[in-house]
Amino acid sequence: MKSKTEKKNKFPTYPCSLANNPHWKGEWATRLGTPLIVELGCGKGSFTLTYAQTFPDRFIVGIDVKSDRLYAGAKRATEWNINNVRFLRTDIFILTEIFNNNEVDGMWLTFPDPYPKKKHIRRRLTSPYYLEQYSKILKPQATVQLKTDSRSLYEYTLEMLALQPVEILAYTPNLYQSPYLNEENSILTDYETKFLAQGLNTHYIRFRFQN
């Protein structure tokens, strides 16, 4: 078992790892390909990897600030020879420094930290600040999909979306008992696997910005 430090040091050595902002802003299509999907807060990357395997004609970038977690995804992508995936270590706060306007074809928010305390509300990945960043980098018609165990984050997100020029395409407090379940949104994340085993529901929202 590697220590956190060993994982952090190993992560940049994998071919799929982008250990820092690679300055591909405006060049993602030529550097990697399209359609370009991003997963924010991908953690150890199980969703990212299964997504890449399920949709070999798409390119997915898993983003997380913790390289010891990204290490797990990058290691498996390398061992399994998955070529349509990259793992980028960065803070989501600077997303518009990473991607150009209208550069991203789809976005996933997979079990983001719910930040239940009022004083941390701005850190929620569906706060107005983040929604504005997403609206810039996403192409017209591109969708954002959220999966969360947190009822409060789900409700907060619906409240924030009501204030935005967005079209909500689907929302449900229990994805697996809903008509919205499909091949894409049933791909499991690491946290989701744990939460489902505990009997918790996956709340789900799909929306797009009206440009």
Ligand SMILES: C[S@@+](CC[C@H](N)C(=O)[O-])C[C@H]1O[C@@H](n2cnc3c(N)ncnc32)[C@H](O)[C@@H]1O
């Ligand atoms: C609750 S975990 C979920 C991990 C994974 N999506 C899953 O479902 O298994 C949230 C992840 O978001 C990452 N994260 C939180 N805030 C972030 C930020 N501002 N920038 C980049 N990553 C962030 C954390 O490091 C963590 O790995």
